[in-house]
Amino acid sequence: MQNAIRVLKNAVPLLLEWYGAYKRELPWRGTRDPYKIWVSEIMLQQTRVEAVKGYYAAFLEKFPTAEALARASEEEVLKAWEGLGYYSRARNLHRAAKIIAERGFPADFAGVRALPGVGDYTAGAICSIAYDLPCPAVDGNVLRILTRLTADERNIDEMSTRSAFSELLREVYPPQAGEFCQSLMELGATVCVPNGEPMCLICPWRELCAAHRMGREEEFPVRAEKKARKTEQIFVYVLKKEGRFALRKREGKGLLAGLWEFPNGSKDESAEYGKVLSEKNAKHIFTHIEWHMTGYLIEAKEFFPQFTWVTPEEMRKGYALPSAFKAFKSWVDN
Ligand code: SF4
Known part of the structure; x- marks a missing residue:
């Protein structure tokens, strides 16, 4: 753990600098409005960035605030969601919007996590990006890049592995929590990619990364065999x-x-x-x-x-x- 913390502490400023220079322009970046960040994070669950782009703008045009979303009928919300899939997300957004319209958008992790359809990852992402709170958002992408960086061979399908990496991140969160959270996501999406070879040559962590040093990038993350669908x-x-x-x-x-x-x-x-x-x-x-x-x-x-x-x-x-x-x-x- 101590070794991993040391590596991560060195990795944070390199990542932030890289993110400042190379991040993609995405429609939901640059806002601190928790409602808009929440909508984007729910849309991005299980859906590719490219697919979300068009929906995000149209959805916000139709429902620019939680109050507007709360006033809409379920049919209208589902219609705006048509084609994005996983429709329970839209139903939960609608239910949560009614709560937010009444009480305001929650301003801490526990309050955000209590909204329908919001899990640990999404709550962490919203709190980091909207409020700069040091709340780790650990999903498969983040686990992939961190297990490569530290050559950690624990099974990432175990909850204990996820918790261990959340703890690790909590130790190294910089004050720019929102930027840090997004930079981890960005590295996983554009450089340290899941399929095919990670692009180590252009990675800000190439000097620090244990998996890269050993030439074993593709052996991480370690996971249990998936059941056939x-x-x-x-x-x-x-x-x-x-x-x-x-x-x-x-x-x-x-x-x-x-x-x-x-x-x-x-x-x-x-x-x-x-x-x-x-x-x-x-x-x-x-x-x-x-x-x-x-x-x-x-x-x-x-x-x-x-x-x-x-x-x-x-x-x-x-x-x-x-x-x-x-x-x-x-x-x-x-
Ligand atoms: S050096 Fe390669 S394996 Fe390591 S974090 Fe960067 S892209 Fe991923």
């Missing part, structure tokens, strides 16, 4: 009748629950709905499951009453469909 076969029905298409709200509590979707199921029931006009296959990968989908465009026999029948225009304006169904949406848009 489950696959499920799904049949998707795009039912069409007189210019309208069938949608339904997904029931239950599981994946995509409560969201609008094309009717679908695990058995092929296409013949019961009408005449098949077209067929195509698609795949969608969620965190723990993979859907292998066969989709049918069908001229429906009747307006089946269990479904909501909407025009393409209505679908575009008011019904957020998860991106799992994107491959079949072109049948509606054409």
Whole structure:
């Protein structure tokens, strides 16, 4: 630990200097507004920076404050989130906005952490960036760069490893906590990357980094073997009748629950709905499951009453469909 603290203490100023010179211009950088930082951090959970860029600006234009977000309906919020995936994030944002609208944005770690949908990492990032509080935000990226820097062979899937690195960071947090938090993220995203070779030659830590010195960069981080993702076969029905298409709200509590979707199921029931006009296959990968989908465009026999029948225009304006169904949406848009 003492050795790791010493290495980290030397690494901090090098990283801050590098960040000042080379950081990317991103739409959420430069603000200290905790609401805006919170929105960006929630969007960035499990979603790539490039994908978030467009959504972030449009979302803030629609909901510029927590109060505006709190006033919106759930349908409006989900519509603004359409395509970003992991919709529970949008629902939690909406729930949390109602709390913030009433009590103001919390100003300490415990208060931020208590908001729906905010875990240790997100609370740490918000408190560091918005308030310069020394609250470590440790995710897979940060663990990767720190385990490489210190050639630490502990399994990063263990909570104890995560806590140990949080403690380590707490020891070395500089006064510019927000800059430091973002510089760790930036190094992991642009230089000490997860796949392919890390770019050690341009890394500010190349002189200090234990993994680099040993030529073992790619052996870190150490992690337990991942379980293979489950696959499920799904049949998707795009039912069409007189210019309208069938949608339904997904029931239950599981994946995509409560969201609008094309009717679908695990058995092929296409013949019961009408005449098949077209067929195509698609795949969608969620965190723990993979859907292998066969989709049918069908001229429906009747307006089946269990479904909501909407025009393409209505679908575009008011019904957020998860991106799992994107491959079949072109049948509606054409
Ligand atoms: S020197 Fe290489 S392995 Fe070490 S932190 Fe930098 S990019 Fe990562």
